Amino acid sequence: MNVSPTDPAGGTGPRPAEAAGSRSSKAGNMTSALEETALKSGPDLRAAAERRDRWLRIILPVVILTSAILGWEALVRIQEIPHYILPAPSLIMETLVKDWAVLSGSLITTLQITFAALAVAVAGGVGLAVLFTQSKWVEISFFPFAVILQVTPIIAIAPLILIYVDSIPVALLICAWIVAFFPILSNTTLGLNSADHNLRNLFQLYGASRWQTLWHLQLPAAMPYFLGGLKIAGGLALIGAIVAEFAAGSAGRGAGLAYRILESGYRLNIPRMFAALLLISVTGILIFLTFSLLSHLMLRKWHESAIKREN
Amino acid sequence: MAEVKTAQGNGNVVSLRHVSKRFSNGTLALQDMSLDIGKGDFVSLLGPSGCGKSTALRIIAGLGDTTEGQVHWPDGKPERGDIGFVFQEPTLMPWANVFENVWLPRRLDGASKSTVRDEVSEALEMVGLGGFAAAYPRELSGGMKMRVSIARALVTKPKILLMDEPFAALDEITRFKLNDDLLHLWEAHHWTVVFVTHSVFESVYLSNRIVVMAARPGRVAQQLGNDAPHPRGDGFRTSEDYAHLCRNASDALHAAMDEHTTRAEVTA
Numbered sequence: 001m002n003v004s005p006t007d008p009a010g011g012t013g014p015r016p017a018e019a020a021g022s023r024s025s026k027a028g029n030m031t032s033a034l035e036e037t038a039l040k041s042g043p044d045l046r047a048a049a050e051r052r053d054r055w056l057r058i059i060l061p062v063v064i065l066t067s068a069i070l071g072w073e074a075l076v077r078i079q080e081i082p083h084y085i086l087p088a089p090s091l092i093m094e095t096l097v098k099d100w101a102v103l104s105g106s107l108i109t110t111l112q113i114t115f116a117a118l119a120v121a122v123a124g125g126v127g128l129a130v131l132f133t134q135s136k137w138v139e140i141s142f143f144p145f146a147v148i149l150q151v152t153p154i155i156a157i158a159p160l161i162l163i164y165v166d167s168i169p170v171a172l173l174i175c176a177w178i179v180a181f182f183p184i185l186s187n188t189t190l191g192l193n194s195a196d197h198n199l200r201n202l203f204q205l206y207g208a209s210r211w212q213t214l215w216h217l218q219l220p221a222a223m224p225y226f227l228g229g230l231k232i233a234g235g236l237a238l239i240g241a242i243v244a245e246f247a248a249g250s251a252g253r254g255a256g257l258a259y260r261i262l263e264s265g266y267r268l269n270i271p272r273m274f275a276a277l278l279l280i281s282v283t284g285i286l287i288f289l290t291f292s293l294l295s296h297l298m299l300r301k302w303h304e305s306a307i308k309r310e311n
Numbered sequence: 312m313a314e315v316k317t318a319q320g321n322g323n324v325v326s327l328r329h330v331s332k333r334f335s336n337g338t339l340a341l342q343d344m345s346l347d348i349g350k351g352d353f354v355s356l357l358g359p360s361g362c363g364k365s366t367a368l369r370i371i372a373g374l375g376d377t378t379e380g381q382v383h384w385p386d387g388k389p390e391r392g393d394i395g396f397v398f399q400e401p402t403l404m405p406w407a408n409v410f411e412n413v414w415l416p417r418r419l420d421g422a423s424k425s426t427v428r429d430e431v432s433e434a435l436e437m438v439g440l441g442g443f444a445a446a447y448p449r450e451l452s453g454g455m456k457m458r459v460s461i462a463r464a465l466v467t468k469p470k471i472l473l474m475d476e477p478f479a480a481l482d483e484i485t486r487f488k489l490n491d492d493l494l495h496l497w498e499a500h501h502w503t504v505v506f507v508t509h510s511v512f513e514s515v516y517l518s519n520r521i522v523v524m525a526a527r528p529g530r531v532a533q534q535l536g537n538d539a540p541h542p543r544g545d546g547f548r549t550s551e552d553y554a555h556l557c558r559n560a561s562d563a564l565h566a567a568m569d570e571h572t573t574r575a576e577v578t579a
């Protein structure tokens with residue numbers, strides 16, 4: 001009996017269900033027949049183990065997180081901690097609902113800056129990466145700038161940018177863009193250059209133009225790298241936007257979530273501070289999940305990272 | 312050194328003339344190599360690892376420059392699609408399905424999907440993968456990927472097919488099967504083929520001329536003709552002729568390798 005994930009009958013041959021399918025090749029029939037005999041007693045146990053695994057994957061984190069929140073709630077109630085020191089989760093949720101009008105406005109502002117910065121970072125990063133791979137001289141000339149922008153802490157440049165740029169939203173956008181830009185540029189450059197050597201030769205053999213090589217070979221090859229960069233850049237754009245808002249400390253209707261945190265701090269409105277914080281975390285998580293899903297959808301047909309291996 | 316005329320005797324497709332190749336790191340991969348490939352020839356380049364077989368093939372394909380000597384095409388320089396190349400690995404685009412992979416050479420020539428549908432199907436039929444147009448490379452076995460790679464090389468109807476140890480990575484049963492398929496295709500179409508291999512048996516089974524190469528620097532050590540009749544099949548594999556030819560080719564290969572060792576000893 002064999003319930004371990006490495007199954008001898010599966011082998012490395014074509015997977016009958018997918019590859020051969022209705023074409024029903026000889027090899028396909030043979031493999032499935034083998035599988036059947038080898039796993040007669042196996043499948044039930046194995047399926048059960050797999051199902052348990054899948055549930056645990058969801059249940060475990062949920063249970064741990066819930067108990068942490070309940071523990072927090074209990075701690076605050078039992079110790080009677082005042083809400084201006086540590087608000088209970090229930091109070092935070094209450095505040096979130098009560099102050100939704102203010103907080104949602106700020107959330108939208110922060111989101112706008114994050115996504116605008118990300119969009120510019122994608123356009124700029126991919127565009128520059130393409131230029132880099134077209135001419136090594138362009139790369140040699142401009143790469144240092146990209147590195148300088150990357151290694152300088154955004155919190156240190158933000159005040160300068162705020163001085164030089166009149167419009168605060170534009171200044172915030174520039175700050176968020178600076179942090180989001182580099183992972184896209186460096187990942188995409190790496191991806192464009194990592195197209196298979198023999199495939200490049202093949203394109204050369206058939207007289208492909210630069211443009212054709214870029215479009216049919218380099219861009220698809222760079223896709224997994226680009227998407228990896230995008231996942232990182234999404235989170236970084238949010239961080240950049242928040243940091244820049246802190247530096248700007250701007251008030252008014254167009255103020256983002258970071259400003260709400262500052263403001264709540266001055267007023268000792270700690271529950272609202274936590275509510276704003278919660279919104280930022282949830283936004284970050286959603287951004288990450290969205291890009292992970294996007295990445296999965298785009299790569300699931302072919303890239304190792306997105307393929308569920310059947311052996 | 313036996314002089315062997317090209318099998319079909321109706322002119323050459325391509326000739327290497329005193330070709331030398333030195334890489335920028337100083338390696339002399341080929342020295343003074345001359346070779347004629349006749350129309351309809353099936354030529355095997357047989358030699359030990361590192362003797363410059365791939366280098367020679369890439370030079371014929373125009374993928375590398377010669378340091379000295381020329382590649383001469385009597386009927387004029389090859390145009391786009393005149394050369395089909397099969398690499399040692401399948402070298403497929405993993406993000407594209409079988410159809411798109413085979414379409415690629417024609418696509419780079421500006422042919423749209425609808426115009427190439429028949430050509431691609433025909434090429435896939437030839438290699439026995441008619442029903443797999445929509446499959447992705449990862450869904451195929453090693454042998455099937457190699458077939459796709461061959462279909463892609465055939466889709467432009469090339470004047471010459473260059474194959475660099477295409478079956479070296481496959482198990483023997485699959486290799487025999489693909490050898491047979493390739494041979495049947497060649498018997499039916501009489502393409503010109505240059506087939507790199509380090510398997511004596513493969514070279515004898517397939518080709519009508521075996522070019523034995525010696526290593527460091529790479530050059531032609533000996534050429535053996537093989538006029539065993541076609542169609543060849545399992546009968547040929549078990550025949551006296553086959554055994555005899557294999558022994559000859561093997562001897563030639565060993566002579567070429569010994570020559571290299573003695574040379575190395577002399578220079579050492």
Ligand SMILES: Nc1ncnc2c1ncn2[C@@H]1O[C@H](COP(=O)(O)OP(=O)(O)OP(=O)(O)O)[C@@H](O)[C@H]1O
Nearest residue numbers: 334336338340359360361362363364365366367509
């Ligand atoms: N790009 C390169 N730069 C420097 N040296 C190279 C390069 N490519 C090949 N060589 C050298 O040239 C020689 C011939 O290489 P080649 O790949 O043609 O051998 P081969 O006969 O195809 O060997 P194998 O059977 O192992 O594929 C080797 O000594 C190799 O080290």
Ligand SMILES: [Mg+2]
Nearest residue numbers: 364365366475
């Ligand atoms: Mg080689």
